[in-house]
Amino acid sequence: MIRPFAAVCAGIMLALAAFRRSRELRERRLRLARWEPVLDHLALLLREGAMNLPEALCAAGCGNGEPDRLLQAAARTLRDQPLAPLDALPALHKLPADEADALRGLLLRLTQGSRDSRVQAAERAARSFAGLSAAAGERSASEERMWRQLGPVLGACLTIWLM
Amino acid sequence: MNLNETIRLLSPCLPPEVVSTLESVPALQEIRLRAGCDVLIRTSGDPVTVPCRTDAAQLARIAEALSGHSLYARSRECAQGFITLRGGHRMGLCGEVNREGGQTQLGQLSSLCIRIAAEFPGCASSLAGFAQSGILLIGPPGCGKTTLLRDLARILSRAGAQVSLIDERGELAACDHGQPQLDIGCADVLTGCPRPEAAAWLIRSMAPEVIVTDELGGPADADALLDAHACGAQIIASVHARSLNDAARRAGVQGLIARRCFGAYAVLDGSSPGRVFALYDRSGSPLPLP
Numbered sequence: 503m504i505r506p507f508a509a510v511c512a513g514i515m516l517a518l519a520a521f522r523r524s525r526e527l528r529e530r531r532l533r534l535a536r537w538e539p540v541l542d543h544l545a546l547l548l549r550e551g552a553m554n555l556p557e558a559l560c561a562a563g564c565g566n567g568e569p570d571r572l573l574q575a576a577a578r579t580l581r582d583q584p585l586a587p588l589d590a591l592p593a594l595h596k597l598p599a600d601e602a603d604a605l606r607g608l609l610l611r612l613t614q615g616s617r618d619s620r621v622q623a624a625e626r627a628a629r630s631f632a633g634l635s636a637a638a639g640e641r642s643a644s645e646e647r648m649w650r651q652l653g654p655v656l657g658a659c660l661t662i663w664l665m
Numbered sequence: 666m667n668l669n670e671t672i673r674l675l676s677p678c679l680p681p682e683v684v685s686t687l688e689s690v691p692a693l694q695e696i697r698l699r700a701g702c703d704v705l706i707r708t709s710g711d712p713v714t715v716p717c718r719t720d721a722a723q724l725a726r727i728a729e730a731l732s733g734h735s736l737y738a739r740s741r742e743c744a745q746g747f748i749t750l751r752g753g754h755r756m757g758l759c760g761e762v763n764r765e766g767g768q769t770q771l772g773q774l775s776s777l778c779i780r781i782a783a784e785f786p787g788c789a790s791s792l793a794g795f796a797q798s799g800i801l802l803i804g805p806p807g808c809g810k811t812t813l814l815r816d817l818a819r820i821l822s823r824a825g826a827q828v829s830l831i832d833e834r835g836e837l838a839a840c841d842h843g844q845p846q847l848d849i850g851c852a853d854v855l856t857g858c859p860r861p862e863a864a865a866w867l868i869r870s871m872a873p874e875v876i877v878t879d880e881l882g883g884p885a886d887a888d889a890l891l892d893a894h895a896c897g898a899q900i901i902a903s904v905h906a907r908s909l910n911d912a913a914r915r916a917g918v919q920g921l922i923a924r925r926c927f928g929a930y931a932v933l934d935g936s937s938p939g940r941v942f943a944l945y946d947r948s949g950s951p952l953p954l955p
Binding site: 555613616 | 677678725726729730733734735737738739770
């Protein structure tokens with residue numbers, strides 16, 4: 503009795519793991535796709551120069567996505583601890599290394615230099631996120647589908663094999 | 666803004682050693698930070714030196730923080746050498762200046778001077794009667810002309826006059842996010858606009874009865890204010906000079922004095938801030954001091 507139950511559980515868990523991987527890839531693709539419009543908006547606000555940096559970060563990140571939340575966290579840090587370096591923002595640790603590096607560079611350059619250099623930093627980051635997003639899109643389109651289909655099949659195979 | 670509020674405002678942006686000293690000094694007047702030097706705090710008493718050395722990178726971070734992270738958007742103000750902070754305080758900037766394509770830009774910072782704004786409500790009440798028909802405050806730098814102008818704006822606007830301020834360098838009202846940081850009553854403030862353009866702007870848009878402006882400079886200023894006066898606005902202004910005769914020789918006010926745009930002239934004494942030592946009527950005849 504225990505053996506078939508364990509086999510079914512193992513099969514379900516494998517399928518869930520595959521679904522989870524598929525969801526992660528999809529979320530990363532969506533997150534990366536959100537960065538580009540957010541950073542384009544930020545570059546525009548910085549070019550206009552009508553807002554200070556925390557206000558511009560909040561206005562650019564006015565949605566509910568993860569990029570928006572990260573920019574809002576950066577704005578809060580600037581207001582609460584004006585001397586704290588932004589590139590050490592805790593929220594960066596939760597991101598994959600390539601995204602975190604691009605953001606760390608952006609946040610460092612946003613807090614120093616002339617208006618032009620800050621606008622360029624935001625534009626450059628938008629371009630680099632567009633590149634990451636395109637690469638993630640290509641990868642996830644195939645992998646996401648593969649894991650979604652492979653998950654139940656592998657789960658069923660594992661269940662049968664264990665039984 | 667009182668001293669405690671000022672310290673609370675500045676504290677997150679300054680090194681902790683400086684903050685702990687600020688809390689113990691009487692009547693704070695100025696904080697000077699220089700790259701590679703100890704911090705100097707000037708008070709109403711003896712200056713205090715804080716053993717805390719900052720480098721150029723730290724100064725840049727402090728300036729950025731004090732400006733509310735808006736330095737990038739205030740390059741025009743920075744090029745004039747100072748920016749106005751919340752509370753009307755002023756941060757003077759000094760360092761390497763780059764001039765490219767006719768534009769002045771401040772590069773690496775070497776010194777910061779944070780001057781704490783002080784207000785003296787009622788200091789111009791003795792001049793308010795003369796100011797209704799326009800007045801020119803004459804005096805050397807640092808004799809309290811701007812403080813008197815601010816108080817005149819406050820008194821006249823509270824008395825019901827439509828007062829407009831031309832605050833070219835953000836010294837009179839020290840607006841932050843559209844809100845004057847210093848008490849100027851209920852007046853309209855046009856900040857950062859060159860005076861000739863600003864006078865026409867205000868006449869067109871705000872129909873002022875009184876225009877208040879600081880430190881008249883070139884002939885273009887005089888022409889613009891003559892136009893505003895011809896449109897019915899009274900002019901309250903200040904000029905750097907030692908006497909009425911000196912002022913009459915300056916291009917920025919020559920035309921205004923010749924056309925008798927001011928109802929009175931007050932000459933301030935450099936030895937004591939805000940003290941009027943001579944008063945003249947429209948034609949230049951001495952008046953008894955109030």
